[in-house]
Amino acid sequence: MKNLRKTVGLVLCILLAASMLVACSSGGSSSATSAGGSAEAVAEEETGATDTAYKIGVAFYDLNNPTWAEMGEHLVQYAKDEYGAEATLVGADSNAAKQVTQLENFVESGVDAIILGAVEVNSVEEITKKAMEQGIVVFAYGFHITNYDAELMVQNYDTGYECGKQAAEWIQANYDGVCEVGLINLPDSQDLIERENGIKDAMEELAPDSPIVATGKADTTAKGLAAVETMLQAHPDMKVVVAVGDGGAVGASTAFKAAGADPTKVATFGVDATQEALQGIKDGDPIKMSISLGGAPVQAEMMVDTTMKVLNGEDFTKDAVMPIIPVTQETVEEYAASIGWTLN
Secondary structure, eight states, X not given: OOOHHHHHHHHHHHHHHHTOOEEOOBOOOOOOOOOSTHXXXXXXXXXXXXXXXXXXXXXXXXXXXXXXXXXXXXXHHHHHXXXXXXXXXXXXXXOXXXXXXXXXXXXXXXXXXXXEOOSSGGGGXXXXXXXXXXXXXXXXXXXXXXXXXXXXXXXHHHHHHHHHHHHHHXXXXXXXXXXXXXXXXXXXXXXXXXXXXXXXXXXXXXXXXSOEEEEEEOXXXXXXXXXXXXXXXXXXXXXXXXESSHHHHHHHHHHHHHTTOOTTTOEEEEESOOHHHHHHHHHTOSEEEEEXXXXXXXXXXXXXXXXXXXXXXXXXXXXXXXXXEEEETTTHHHHHHHTTOOOO
């Protein structure tokens, strides 16, 4: 198999070139203080920054979600190591009003740039407009917003379809296309509803005799575990769970294990290729596959690199999309190594 590091890099380059819409802008310099929870500890460690270092406010959807947490931690460290920039990371706990307050604080503190994974796109319209009017660079991640300088987007429907396709193929191979299926969704997000629709369409087309018998909401391993434990009480013959994110998929995998299921006879499928999910895939747990969107470290570095290009008045890609890469037991170790992760 060809080295996945080269594959991921090549795919990202192709996608960037295909979506190229070049724009340039100049960034100013100002100062900001560290704020909120773990961000304070991060800022205390950033001793390498200078008085003229760029200040970046990073406002993510929910740091309880392993994908956002992994990405945020890498982003903060990469910004410091690569550019001497001071990045302050905050999570909104899936609360749109809380996120708006966090963004207002970033604007008032005089950051040079904001990297935003929006909880609710309409709620951030006014504050992002205000930020851009004050010369603050706005980078949107994952969810398209009205006011932004650059963005890195997920093809949510296509991602969901590929996840559902992987599940359907496993069902066809292991149960002749007939078994009960559970779904873990996040219906509060329109973008993830699109991902859910992709999953459903793939299942209906490719495993039409395998109905979705139960649906639960989860974005963390703990919530996914609880949701699938409840599903199994009502549907003890359920063999497959498909999730819009790896929090739900890993939680479902844990639930199957706790129920004493044979890991070769049950399966869960997710999106994001978190380190926890990849470890489970390698170990032969019920989780069989996760869709990588390029990998949290790679995405974090792309966000920082593009933000710095905007700030420095360099050419940059305004609208970029993430790749869709299924990671299975056959490819998991090579994929993990390609993004710098070592699995046990």
